[in-house]
Amino acid sequence: MVSIPHVNAGGDDRNQRWTVLWAVNIAAAVVARADGGVHPAERLRLGAYLRTCGLDGRSSPLGRGLFDKCMRELDREPESDRSALARVLAGFDGTPWAWIILRAAEHVAAADGAVHRAEMRILETIRTILNLPPGVPERYAACGLWPARA
Secondary structure (H helix, E strand, C coil): CCCCCCCCCCCCHHHHHHHHHHHHHHHHHHHHHHCCCCCHHHHHHHHHHHHHHCCCHHHCCCCCCHHHHHHHHHHHCCCCHHHHHHHHHCCCCCCHHHHHHHHHHHHHHHCCCCECHHHHHHHHHHHHHCCCCCCCCCCCCCCCCCECCC
16 A cells, blocks of 8 residues: 555644655656656656745655655555555645646646646546646646647
8 A cells, every 4th residue: 555644733844745745746656657657757847847836855855766766656556546646645635735736747747748648537537536626727827738649
């Protein structure tokens, strides 16, 4: 079973940041795996997006290599990627973090230049788990995600 970091209700900002980073990286890893492989551009795009959000985990010993750690956990565990998403993303629905998690996954999906149907299905699963409406809130720039023809 993919592990989930927990934050106390009165948890400090560092714990909350770690929990969000974990959720973002699990969502990104599931999207990256959806088309059958992880393209190097997907890691780079995730890092660039996290830096724009102030969530770049590379400065933290816990955050370094987190995407790869999430990939290893998903490879090692028998549960489905969708089940892992549901467990890890539980509790983020209706929060501002939900949009950040979805946007990170969208950036990873678009990183190799084409969003595959399998990636689109995972993005819709993430949107559903996080209880996010279709479209993009005004404060977020629209992502031009179009399914690949192949």
